[in-house]
Amino acid sequence: MKREKRQRIEADPIPLDLQEAILTRLPAKSLMNFLCVSKTWSSIIRNQRFVNSYYAMSSTIGSRFTIAFCCGSQAKFDDWRLFVFSSSYEDEKSSSLATTLHMTIPSVSSASGCLSVHGLIGCTIGGPFIVCNPSTNKYTILPCAxxxxxLGYDPVGDQFKALTMVSYPPPPQPQDFLVYEVLTLGGGESSWTCNTFTSLPHFTVTNSICINGFVYYAAWTPTRTTNPVIVCFDVRYERLSFIKAPMPVVCWEGESILIEYKGKLASIARHPHADFHSFDLWILEDATRHDWSQQTFELPFSLGMGRNITSPGTNKAGEIIFAPKHLSYDVQPYYIFYYNVDRKDMRKVRLLGIADDEEFRRRYKIAGQCYVSISPEHVETIASL
Structure with missing residues (x-):
């Protein structure tokens, strides 16, 4: 009796470019788990070209919100955390957006201006500067003193940079100059580089925003209440310049609101100590000529006191977003508002899961006033510092 020979069938290996194409379509958290599957997959996922391809693919799928706030026990610093959420993809017909808690960062007692820059979140806090990636649940504390x-991003050089104001002018006496440090990030802490330069004295009054390789923030120069300007930092060439700004753009100091509007720097001006039922939209049309345009808009209904409302920016449809600055003290729904400048109408959308659950508040000992920072049009990335 003849024994049949079994034919060994070997499957052809999957081409490398096909493996990359498949991996770019997977969630970021899955890719982090797949780093341990094989050396080949680890090499693909960590490759900078793949990181860029993944970001480009995520950009075509759509953007989300990131929502961050700090809360904790009033009595114990160790109980404080920075909470980082993201929303589901936007649907213009929906009256709500689901949110997901991605990560908590311990021992952070205050945060403001948690800005999404090319997929990473930079958080200005009263201490070290934190950069986190909610898609991978990783964060880095930068040595910025x-x-x-x-936080800025250079799209040409494909580099993240942190601009730190080392000295700060104590009012009312201005200093002759300010000292800045620029930390170029990427490739691990051992490869970070730091440069120092000086600038004319100015008094910063807003958080920053990064648009197309430039970081902007509003300031007075050289002292308070005189010469309102927009400070412009060229991330690639590490140069600082000043753009003359109309008084309404900077006049309310910390109440000034800088946003990106249709790819340009813009400012929303309203009276912070009156009912928020109208606003002026100032748009920087030409930075070289310091040319600004201005439009006035009336809201269909008041959003309450101006000092309690801010704007994180716009969505892809160009609607201007308004949101409360703080969570409610007790369990209450958290709503954001979309204003359509063409139709002159406004819609109300609830963010589900932003500490509107009693059990969530109890588990994390959330009490007191929690400052909320929203960054619209966040795109997933697997980049790390």
């Missing part, structure tokens, strides 16, 4: 740090 100064009262203010701003």
């Amino acid at each position: 100064g009262p203010r740090t701003f």
Whole structure:
């Protein structure tokens, strides 16, 4: 009796470019788990070209919100955390957006201006500067020693940089100059580089925003209440310049609101100590000529006191978003508002899961006033510092 020979069938290996194409379509958290599957997959996922391809693919799928706030026990610092959420993809017909808690960062007692820059979140806090990636649940504490740090991204050089104001002018006497440090990030802490430069004295009054390789923030120069300007930092060439700004753009100091509007820097001006039922939209049309345009809009209904409402920016449809600055003290729904500048109408959308659950508040000992920072049009990335 003849024994049949079994034919060994070997499957052809999947081409490398096909493996990359498949991996770009997977969630970021899955990719982090797949780093341990094989050396080949680990090499693909960590490759900078793949990181860029993944970001480009995520950009075509759509953007989300990131929502961050700090809360904790009033009596114990160790109980404080920075909470980072993201929303589901936007649907213009929906009256709500689901949110997901991605990560908590311990021992952070205050945060403001948690800005999404090319998929990473930079958080200005009263201490070290934190950069986190909610898609991978990783964060880095940067060695930035100064009262203010701003995160920027250079799309040409494909580099993240942190701009730190090392010295700060104590009012009312201005200093002759300010000292800045620029930390170029990427490739691990051992490869970070730091440069120092000086600038004319100015008094910073807003958080920053990064648009197309430039970091902007509003300031007075050289002292308070005189010469309102927009400070412009060229991330690639590490140069600081000043753009003359109309008084309404900077006049309310910390109440000034800078946003990106249709790819340009813009400012929303309203009276912070009156009912928020109208606003002026100032748009920087030409930075070289310091040219600004201005439009006035009336809201269909008041959003309450102006000082309690801010704007994180716009969505892809160009609607201007308004949101409360703080969570409610007790369990209450958290709503954001979309204003359509063409139709002159406004819609109300609830963010589900932003500490509107009693059990959530109890578990994390959330009490007191929690400052909320929203960054619209956040795109997933697997980049790390």
